[in-house]
Amino acid sequence: MASAATLPAARPPPRDLDAHDKLALDVEGDADLDRAIAAFDESTMDSADPMVVMSYYRHLLPFRQLFTWLNRASGSAPSRNFTHREFAFTLQNEAYLRYNSFGTWEELRKEVLRLNPARFEIGPVYTAKPKDRKTVQKTSFKPVSREFVLDIDMTDYDEIRTCCSGKGICRRCWAFIAVAVEVLDAALRTDFGFRHLLWVYSGRRGIHCWISDEEACALPDDARKAIVGWLEVIKGGASAVKKVDVGSGGTSGRNLHPSLRRALGGEGPGGASGPLKRAFVDIILTDQECFRSAEGYNRLLALLPASEQEAVSKLRSKWDASPSRSSLDKWQDVMDCANRAGELRSRTTWRPAMEDIVLQYTYPRIDAEVSKHMNHLLKAPFVVHPGTGRVCVPVDPAKVHAFDPQRDAPTVAQLFKDLNRSRAQEGQGWEKTGLKPFVQMLEKHCKGVADEARVRNRAKGLDQMDF
Structure with missing residues (x-):
């Protein structure tokens, strides 16, 4: 040769x-x-x-x-x-x-x-x-x-x-x-x-x-x-903690633009999953295990509702005590907190914050x-x-x-x-x-x-x- x-x-x-x-x-x-x-x-x-x-x-x-x-x-x-x-x-x-x-x-x-x-x-x-x-x-x-x-x-x-x-x-x-x-x-x-x-x-x-x-x-x-x-959702440099701001939930729930709603899927636990929610489970939680490490789950905790610090503190203590807890389990812990908060707080505070997290981790990052x-x-x-x-x-x-x-x-x-x-x-x-x-x-x-x-x-x- x-x-x-x-x-x-x-x-x-x-x-x-x-x-x-x-x-x-x-x-x-x-x-x-x-x-x-x-x-x-x-x-x-x-x-x-x-x-x-x-x-x-x-x-x-x-x-x-x-x-x-x-x-x-x-x-x-x-x-x-x-x-x-x-x-x-x-x-x-x-x-x-x-x-x-x-x-x-x-x-x-x-x-x-x-x-x-x-x-x-x-x-x-x-x-x-x-x-x-x-x-x-x-x-x-x-x-x-x-x-x-x-x-x-x-x-x-x-x-x-x-x-x-x-x-x-x-x-x-x-x-x-x-x-x-x-x-x-x-x-x-x-x-x-x-x-x-x-x-x-x-x-x-x-x-x-x-x-x-x-x-x-x-x-x-x-x-x-x-x-x-209009297409851009992720904004802010490497130092920005929260990079998504698409509005908060009112007393009747969140009113997202149809394009974002289509990408995320239906609102609430019973809503059908869109490509972003599916990607969040398959990629972020399961394959990449983004929240397994202390650095990863502390980043997640920083994105949870600022008005729910008592619940966030309990999550931090639980995860610090079980460092090997999977990302899927940690996200289930977050959903449990949302469910225990009651229907109003869940709808107006927790669900919007959780959707913002899904967007921040899965929405297209455009140059x-x-x-x-x-x-x-x-x-x-x-x-x-x-x-x-x-x-x-x-x-x-x-x-x-x-x-x-x-x-x-x-x-x-x-x-x-x-x-x-x-x-x-x-x-x-x-x-x-x-x-x-x-x-x-x-x-x-x-x-x-x-x-x-x-x-x-x-x-x-x-x-x-x-x-």
Whole structure:
């Protein structure tokens, strides 16, 4: 088997960092690269190696499907949604190139192969082509359209999860991401009426949502801020004890917004559980055991009603005396206190506090700054995460709970193994690898967007004829 030393030397970054200088590709070098990759031992492959990344771009990255997605048109001709779109490249030497734009997906592919970036990001559609921005007045060069995006990062759950921390992620803590997707997907579709949502695994410990509806893409910054503010429930930094404030219960009970009530489930002991209450039992109490340690249960005690200090003191004494008591048992102790408080205090004080605890531990933690501005750049789907070698692939929200990033997100090494085994088969490179179902997921998303654009264009044509 070939070793890393047999790979061709990595090409240096282009001397001219203008991303629109049309340099010819080194065809002979590419042939050497392909031969080396074909003989490479995938078990020792470094997915971040520049030549491995280059071969991934050449053989596997679905440029045409990315174009169709960003183009958001009923036909195949490039629209302003693509030609006036910003692309940013992070090169292997960490140089950062912004304001690149392309007339076709072939031009984008050629430039990616020339630059061989560690990754590239997608920005908004501008009033002029970003590469020509210096030829127009600065005040007239503005973003006019961009998918509404959401970003959820596992790092924001570090104070809760007990299985991993920092950059780590496993099947157990992915459950936090899964319930976040379940709740947000329902809210975005039901409460806002969005239809074209593309969820994309970030390659390490998070997930992104790209919303391609025409109405979503046209949202100005203030509307984006309003939506993310409405979706945001967890607020406050690491030093904040209580991070949820959605109102207290009145004498007749709590009147939550229907979206939160749907996520939590019915009010009171007899109410059907929603995804958050189910996640609280399955993840927080059972799997993560968030309240088993003294640090964990003291955090829980600090969130109980301040007006019920006698009951809280008794709970603290009981748990200090039984340090190994499970999180499930401790939560049952809290529910027993609520039941003993009487119907009025239970309804107006204990139940709202307990629901706030469920929200604080299970509600989606959104990186709001990513969503607020149209000109924010976000990593493109199907690029390779340099730290893990995993491809940023779409995730079906209906199957997100079954998705395991360590098992299901393909690595570059796995994809080349697939490719080398199927060289005799016909079809594009990705069609012969484990990337195929993920590209098909993007194609399905694109078809929905294109079909809607076709209907919209037909309606506009009828409107123009209506005289």
